[in-house]
Amino acid sequence: EAGVAQSPRYKIIEKRQSVAFWCNPISGHATLYWYQQILGQGPKLLIQFQNNGVVDDSQLPKDRFSAERLKGVDSTLKIQPAKLEDSAVYLCASSRLAGGLTGELFFGEGSRLTVL
């Protein structure tokens, strides 16, 4: 079974520029998550999708961050304009819809963003 795919793995931009990250979840996983992990911190949820609908985006800074999940499969996370404090690893994760009794999320390798 293929894992969660993310790209790019690394991105360096200057502040006020824009960046986009892409995620392809595990086939058949209805729930998709974007987490932000700042150095020395645990992952923090930015947005959760169920199929192509948003379940929770309460911690997404909507003035600069946006995300969409096309046709309930792939997802993109965009930051525009970027700030220095956006430097972090952006983790995409997916899980099965219902019946996922373990509560297990499957994470991708992450996209490391450096804002200069």
Add this chain to the structure above:
Amino acid sequence: DQQVKQNSPSLSVQEGRISILNCDYTNSMFDYFLWYKKYPAEGPTFLISISSIKDKNEDGRFTVFLNKSAKHLSLHIVPSQPGDSAVYFCAASSGRGSQGNLIFGKGTKLSVKP
């Protein structure tokens, strides 16, 4: 306001001995707890979980203990192996159970020395 706390940033253990990683939480609504393991440059991977209706769950060398009255859980690894060296994150969820938002701690870096 940290709802999930891992107060030890690092832990060093000798190979073959027991590793004990601790986690405290503040939200009494949490009903599901998980441990994830993370190697450098990789995403976290699920290790073991426990529901609030249990106080212990075991999977091979890994055992998680839950003390609801103390709002404390711990992960025991016995015996520890050098390949266990990684960052371990404690996570908790509430309300929607396994599909709910996971709140993560800051992690504990475990080093197992040969």
